Amino acid sequence: MRKPIIGIPADRRLLNSHWFHCVGEKYINAVVQAAEAVPVLVPALGDRYLREWLAAFDGILFTGSPSNVEPQRYRGPQSAPGTWHDPERDATTLPMINGAVDAGLPILGICRGFQEINVALGGSLAQKLQDIPGNLDHREDKDLPMEEQYEPAHEISLVEGGLLHRIAGSRTMQVNSLHSQGVERLASRLVAEATAPDGVIEAFRIDGAKSFALAVQWHPEWKVMENPFSRALFAAFGQAGREHASRRAR
Secondary structure (H helix, E strand, C coil): CCCCEEEEECEEEEECCEEEEECCHHHHHHHHHCCCCEEEEECCCCCCCHHHHHHHCCEEEECCCCCECCHHHCCCCCCCCCCCECHHHHHHHHHHHHHHHHHCCCEEEECHHHHHHHHHCCCEEECCHHHCCCCCCCCCCCCCCHHHHCCCCEEEEECCCCHHHHHHCCCEEEECCCCCCEEEECCCCEEEEEECCCCCEEEEEECCCCCCEEEECCCCCCCHHHCHHHHHHHHHHHHHHHHHHHHHHC
16 A cells, blocks of 8 residues: 655745745654655645645645734734734645545644634634633743753643544643644534643544544644654554545555
8 A cells, every 4th residue: 555645734934035835844754754654745825726735635734833823814803913924824724624624635733733724614713822811821931942842731631532532542641832822712613622721622623524634732743753642643644644545546
């Protein structure tokens, strides 16, 4: 059986006065090493080639990013000054999510990708979780070394009988936390799979999806091969991609 082809949509970034379409290496490595799949980087070109991409891929990984989904996409208030947005990525990923769900493609969302899936399916985002009374501060300390920023930050509770619970084999686990935005209103098609101690949704699945369709707010791609749960999560995503590839080959 051939390895599945996993699309990874890129950010559009200005680097030294030139525009680049970029994907973090940690996501590429997770697809190669833990999902055992072939990564294909997708430029942020909107929906121009959406039909061709959906026909070519056996799954799509929607990654994290320093940028945030533009608030007009979910009828949210104007962002605080200095907030980094990437409208070209929004124009690419949001229609791609709906197209992938309709086509039955396996999808995995991480951090920004988690938020994109919620927005694409009709949900909304809280832009500053730390400003909501009773919430934890889910942001990383950017003054710390990178290794420490990605250390486990808090516990999450997994919904009993859910997909994540079956993958993890436990009701609780420790995860890292490097985000300020999160789910405000969960889209109607989404079902929570895990929550933080403050009740913030940390994972969800797409109810009634034809294939693997899961998203998490933390970063399982970080040193994926050193974390048994993260490795199992990407392995499950890769297996769904292999099953899709097998169906296409018939």
